[in-house]
Amino acid sequence: MRGLILAGGLATRLRPLTQVTNKHLLPVYNKPMIFYPLDSIIKSGVKEILILSSSDHAGHFANLLGSGDQFGVRLYYVIQDNPKGGIANAISLAEEFAGGQNLLVVLGDNIFGYDLKPAVEYFDKKGKGAIVFGVKMPTESKQYGVIEMDTQGKVLSIEEKPEHPKSDIAQTGIYMYDSRVFDFVRNLKPSQRGELEVTDLNNHYLKEATLECRLIDWWIDAGTSHDELLRANNMVAEKIAKGVIK
Ligand code: G1P
DSSP states (O other), X not given: OEEEEEOOSOOGXXXXXXXXXXXXXXXXXXXXXXXXXHHHXXXXXXXXXXXXXXXXXXXXXXXXXXXSGGGTSEEXXXXXXXXXXXXXXXXXXXXXXXXXXXXXXXXXXXXXXXXXXXXXXXXXXXXXXXXXXXXXOTTTGGXXXXXXXXXXXXXXXXXXXXXXXXXXXXXXXXXXXOTTHHHHHHTOOOOTTSSOOHHHHHHHHHHTTOEEEEEXXXXXXXXXOHHHHHHHHHHHHHHHHTTSOO
C-alpha cells in the first residue's frame, strides 16, 4: 500500500488566512495541519507517501517535511495544476507513483485518531475493491457524502450532499483503493460543480459490490471554515491533554 495526501486547492473559505499560504500549513494547536494526516498514515505502516499540492506551495511542503527521513518514511511530491479538478482528479495524479499497488488516500485537512493499520493489512490481503471511512454525524451530514451501509460494513449507497440523507454516516476524506482506481477515474465526468467527484468514483466500486465502509469514532475536517479550524485547534488541544494523540 502507498499513501497519498491531498494538500492542494484554493481554500477560499479560509481567506485571508490562505491568501499567501496553503491551508494545510496553517497551525492546528502546536503543529501545521498536514502533520495530523501524515502521522495517521505513518502509524498505519505505509512507508511511501506522495504529497499533492499546487505549484505555489509545493516548495513549502518540501521545506517543512523534507525527504521523510525524520519520520522514517519516504516522501514524494506532485503538483496539481488545476486546483478545482476535484478529489478524483487529484487521485489520478498518483498513478505513476502507485505503480500498481493499493493506495491509501487522506485529505490533508482531516484530523482523526483512528488506527488505520488493521485496515491497511486487511485491504492488502484482500487485494480488490475499496474501503471508505465514515463517521456518524447526524445533523451535519448533508454537507458531506452520505453513506448507507449494512451491518457487515457493505456499502449500499453513497450520495453526494443529498437533500434527504438516507443515513447519519458522513463520508470522510479517507479512502483505500485497489490499482484499478485510475481506470475508474478515467471514466468519470465532471459534476455540476465541475469536479471529478470522489463519490462518483466510489460508486464504481459500489456497482461491483466491492465497496466497504469502516466507521471511525472521531474526525474533524479542519479546513472547511474558520469555525471548524477553531474547533480543530480546541479539539486537538483537548486530545493531547488527555493523551489520545501526541
Ligand atoms: C468532499 C467529498 C464529500 C466528503 C468530504 C469530506 O466534499 O465530496 O463526499 O464527505 O469531501 O471532507 P467537499 O469538501 O469537496 O465539498
